[in-house]
Structure formats: structure tokens, C-alpha cells
Amino acid sequence: MQILGLYNYWIFIVLMMCGFYVVISRGNLVKKLVGLNIFQTSVFILYISMGKITGGTAPILTGTATVYSNPLPHVLILTAIVVGIATTALGLALVVRINEAYGTIEEDEIHAQSEDEAL
Amino acid sequence: MLLSLLVVTALAVIRLRDLFAVVMLFGIYSLLSASLFVVLDAVDVAFTEAAVGAGVATVFMLGTLALTTSREKTPSTHKPLLPLLAVLVTGAALIYGTSDIPPYGDPGNPIHHHVAPRYLEDSADEIGIPNVVSSVLASYRSYDTLGETTVVFTAAIGVLLLIGGARRRRSEEPPRPDHEEDA
Amino acid sequence: MKQYSIPRLITKLLLPLILLFALYVQFHGDFGPGGGFQAGVIFAAGFVLYALVYGLDNARRIMPPWLLRVGVSLGVLIYAGVGVAGMLLGGAFLDYGVLDPHDPVHGQHLGILLVELGVGITVAAVMVSIFYAFAGRGR
Numbered sequence: 200m201q202i203l204g205l206y207n208y209w210i211f212i213v214l215m216m217c218g219f220y221v222v223i224s225r226g227n228l229v230k231k232l233v234g235l236n237i238f239q240t241s242v243f244i245l246y247i248s249m250g251k252i253t254g255g256t257a258p259i260l261t262g263t264a265t266v267y268s269n270p271l272p273h274v275l276i277l278t279a280i281v282v283g284i285a286t287t288a289l290g291l292a293l294v295v296r297i298n299e300a301y302g303t304i305e306e307d308e309i310h311a312q313s314e315d316e317a318l
Numbered sequence: 319m320l321l322s323l324l325v326v327t328a329l330a331v332i333r334l335r336d337l338f339a340v341v342m343l344f345g346i347y348s349l350l351s352a353s354l355f356v357v358l359d360a361v362d363v364a365f366t367e368a369a370v371g372a373g374v375a376t377v378f379m380l381g382t383l384a385l386t387t388s389r390e391k392t393p394s395t396h397k398p399l400l401p402l403l404a405v406l407v408t409g410a411a412l413i414y415g416t417s418d419i420p421p422y423g424d425p426g427n428p429i430h431h432h433v434a435p436r437y438l439e440d441s442a443d444e445i446g447i448p449n450v451v452s453s454v455l456a457s458y459r460s461y462d463t464l465g466e467t468t469v470v471f472t473a474a475i476g477v478l479l480l481i482g483g484a485r486r487r488r489s490e491e492p493p494r495p496d497h498e499e500d501a
Numbered sequence: 502m503k504q505y506s507i508p509r510l511i512t513k514l515l516l517p518l519i520l521l522f523a524l525y526v527q528f529h530g531d532f533g534p535g536g537g538f539q540a541g542v543i544f545a546a547g548f549v550l551y552a553l554v555y556g557l558d559n560a561r562r563i564m565p566p567w568l569l570r571v572g573v574s575l576g577v578l579i580y581a582g583v584g585v586a587g588m589l590l591g592g593a594f595l596d597y598g599v600l601d602p603h604d605p606v607h608g609q610h611l612g613i614l615l616v617e618l619g620v621g622i623t624v625a626a627v628m629v630s631i632f633y634a635f636a637g638r639g640r
Contacts, residue, residue: 208416210321216409217328224401227390229337229382233344236375237328240351243367244324247358252430253423257359258450259533260442266425268359269434270450274459276363277451278466281538281624284370284378285473288631291382292480295638298386305391361534365526369542374628377549381635446606447531447613455536456613456620460595463616464580467623471577474627482634 207248214241226306228294232287239283246272320354335390337383345376362451505554512554519547527621531610537617541624548625549632557636569630576623583615 218241221234250269258270294304301309327347334340348371355364420427437454445453455463527540552560584595592599597612599605 205416205419205421207321207422208419209413210325212409212412212416213325214328215412216405217325217332219408220401220405221332223404224398225390227337229379229386230340230390233331233340233379236344236371237331237347240347240367240371243363244351244354247355247360247363248422249427249429250360251358251423252425255359255425257361257534258438259361260438260448260450267438267450269430270437270454271434272429273360273363273451274455274462276360277366277455277536277538278463280363280366280370281542282466282469282473284375284542285470285627285631287375288378289473289476289480291378292477292631292634294382295385295481295635304386362536362539365534365539366542369539369546373546374542374549374632377553377632378635381632385635385638444606445609445613447610449531449533449535451534452530452536452613452617453609456616457597457609460584460616463620464584464595467577467580467620470627471573471623474573474630477631477634480634481638482630 208245211241211245211248214244228297228304228306229291232290232294235290236283236287239279243276243279246276320350320357324350324354336388337390338380338388340390341376341379341383344379345372348372348375362449508554512550516547516551519550520544523547523625527617528614530617531613537620538624540617541621541626542628544621544625545628545632548629552632552636557633561633564629566630566633569626569633572622572626573630576619576621576626579619579622580616583612583619587612 215238218234218236218238222231222238225231225234250272252266252268255266255268258267258273260267297309298304301312303309303312324347327343327350331340331343331347334343348367352364352368352371355361355367437450437458441447441450441453445457447453523540523544526535526543527537530536530540548560548564551563583597583600587596587599588594590599590602595612597609597616599608600611601608
């Protein structure tokens with residue numbers, strides 16, 4: 200029971216680490232953003248998992264159900280998703296500008312160009 | 319089951335080098351997590367995730383790929399060992415931390431005994447609408463939502479400032495010297 | 502995309518349904534799942550579909566960028582304006598109970614409807630204008 204009860208959280212940790220790995224090990228900026236989004240979604244799953252009650256139903260009052268899942272995490276994550284896409288779009292816009300300025304979206308090449316300029 | 323599919327998709331995102339496929343997989347990943355949210359009773363969240371993740375986010379990322387490049391270069395200087403080590407250590411620490419988390423789905427968890435019962439019990443009398451998520455979103459926590467709306471607004475201003483105007487520099491300036499050739 | 506007649510036809514069939522569904526989600530959000538955030542994104546997704554199939558110029562003709570800029574700020578203004586209206590009527594900021602002097606529950610209902618409308622307008626306008634920015638950059 201104890202092991203089964205924590206399975207959700209372990210999967211969420213695995214997903215989070217997948218996103219984390221993409222962010223720190225890949226040099227491509229678009230891929231980094233996808234990694235960040237995977238990371239973000241894993242946090243969403245953590246929150247929603249916490250709000251779930253076994254045998255509960257969606258928090259829409261119908262008068263028939265007695266147990267509802269916790270609505271608070273839903274509210275927080277609902278807004279977080281929309282804010283997440285807005286900030287992702289901002290990041291993608293930065294990538295587009297970086298590509299226009301440097302001609303590449305690979306981190307190594309950008310660093311190399313900046314060092315050349317500094318010399 | 320859904321969780322395992324999510325993990326498989328995330329691993330595929332790590333392995334693939336074709337960014338077009340990565341973006342498509344990300345759309346699938348979002349759709350999968352939306353179905354997971356339905357299973358977890360969060361219908362509103364699932365709705366948003368399906369529309370945002372699988373719809374709009376994919377279009378934005380494809381738009382970026384069209385403006386840049388759709389092929390990731392093979393990293394030459396990056397060594398995968400150090401990031402892998404960092405990830406494993408962090409993951410192990412987090413898994414150690416879950417031993418203190420109360421079990422999944424238990425109605426006795428502390429999260430269900432703070433403000434949530436008040437929302438669920440009094441919302442029908444105070445607000446009078448059946449969807450508790452809406453009433454918490456727009457009434458009980460409306461400061462929050464005002465802030466979130468302002469963040470979305472600010473992000474739009476940022477995007478428009480960055481890439482909203484016409485492109486001028488490319489036509490006026492000579493193209494930058496290509497540093498690949500120097501090396 | 503002039504030569505692909507099937508996507509054009511399907512888009513023509515689906516578009517009114519998508520936009521109608523967005524409005525349904527917007528105004529039925531009090532009773533079922535839905536609300537301003539979802540409705541805004543669905544509305545924008547329908548519009549993005551139109552722009553992808555029929556071209557950016559046609560989309561710009563229907564939804565000109567200045568209208569989007571007005572929409573982006575109008576939504577936030579409606580939201581904050583509801584809050585200020587509550588203050589002027591003697592309540593706290595964003596206290597909807599005072600919007601209807603006879604029945605606070607009805608006032609709450611009205612306040613939520615207006616606030617969700619503001620959220621929906623902002624989100625839809627933001628998403629479409631971000632799409633325009635990305636699509637307009639490519640040429």
C-alpha cells in the first residue's frame with residue numbers, strides 16, 4: 200500500500216528529471232524550451248495528484264456526489280498552464296531574435312561567437 | 319498506464335535529434351497529460367492543457383522552427399556524464415523525499431483540511447454557481463487571477479516588442495562574417 | 502494553400518463550431534468545466550487554424566492587429582474595472598457581493614461572469630497576436 204501510494208510521485212520525479220536532463224545537457228535552445236515544458240508539466244501532475252481523493256469526483260457541485268477532489272490545486276494549475284504558454288512564447292521569441300543575431304540556435308556556437316568578438 | 323506512456327514520450331524527446339519530431343512528440347505528451355488530468359478529476363485543467371499544449375504551443379514551436387532550423391546539431395563538447403550524474407543525484411534526493419509524502423488519494427491528507435473544505439461547503443451558498451473551480455478562480459482567489467492575467471498581458475507585450483515589428487537589420491547591414499570558416 | 506481544397510472546406514465547416522464552442526465554454530463555465538482561460542485559448546486556436554489554411558493576410562483582414570492590441574488591454578481593464586467598481590459601490594477591491602445591492606449571491610455571479618469575460622478577451626487576443634508575430638516574422 201505504501202509503495203503503491205507513492206508510485207505517482209515517483210513517475211513525476213522521473214518525468215521531472217527527464218526535463219531537467221534535457222535542459223542541462225542539450226545545447227539547442229528550442230530543445231531546452233521543450234525540456235523546460237516537460238519539467239513544468241511534471242510539476243502540474245504533482246499538484247493535481249495531491250488534490251485527488253480516491254472515490255472523489257470532479258469539483259462541480261451536482262448534489263448527488265458526496266466526495267469531491269480538492270479544487271484548489273486545479274485553480275492554481277489552470278492559471279499556471281496559460282501563464283506557462285505565454286512565457287514559453289516569450290522564450291521562443293528570444294530564440295528567434297538570437298537566431299537572427301547569431302545565425303544559430305546552438306549554445307556552443309553562440310558562446311564561440313561571443314568570445315571571438317571579445318578578443 | 320498513462321504515466322508509463324508519458325515517461326516513454328519524455329525519453330523519446332531526449333533521444334531524438336530531429337526538432338520537428340520533438341515538437342510533435344511534445345504535443346502528444348501534452349495530450350497524454352490532459353487525459354491523465356481527466357483521470358485525476360481535474361476536468362478544467364485537462365481542458366486547458368489539451369487546448370494549450372496540444373494546440374497553441376505546438377503551433378508556436380513550429381513557427382519558431384520555421385524561422386530557425388529544424389535540425390539539432392550533434393554536441394561535440396558536451397559530455398553527457400556530468401549532467402547525468404547531476405540528474406541522478408537530484409532524482410535520488412527527491413525520491414528519498416517522497417518517503418514523507420502522505421499516500422496518494424487518502425482523504426486524510428493535510429492538503430484536504432486547510433481551506434478546501436470551506437470552498438466546497440460554502441461555495442454553493444456564497445457564490446451560487448456549481449463549478450467550484452470557477453468560483454475559487456474568479457472570486458475567492460481573484461487577486462491571483464488578476465495577477466496571472468497581467469502576466470499573460472506582459473508576456474504578449476514582450477513578444478510583440480521582440481519580434482512584432484518588421485525586420486530591419488538584415489536588409490540594412492551586411493551579413494555577419496561566418497565564424498565557422500575562420501576556425 | 503490555394504490548391505488544397507479539402508482542408509479549406511473542412512476549415513470552413515469547423516470554424517463556426519469551434520468559435521461557438523469557445524463562446525459556450527466562456528459563458529457556461531459557471532456550470533460545467535470551462536472558463537475564461539480555456540475559452541480564450543480555444544477561440545485563438547480556431548483563429549490560428551483559419552490563418553494557417555487561408556493565409557495570414559486574410560486573417561489580418563478579419564482580425565486586424567490594432568483590434569488585438571485593444572483586446573489585450575481591454576481584458577485586463579475589464580478585470581480591474583470590476584474590482585474598482587466594487588470599491589466604488591462600497592465593498593473591497595474585487596468584492597463582487599456589492600455589485601447587486603439586493604442579492605449578494607447574484608452580485609457574485611455577475612462579477613464572475615464579467616471577470617471571466619475579461620480573462621477570455623485577454624487570453625484570446627494575446628494568443629492570436631503572438632501567433633501573428635511569429636507568422637509575420639517569416640517573410
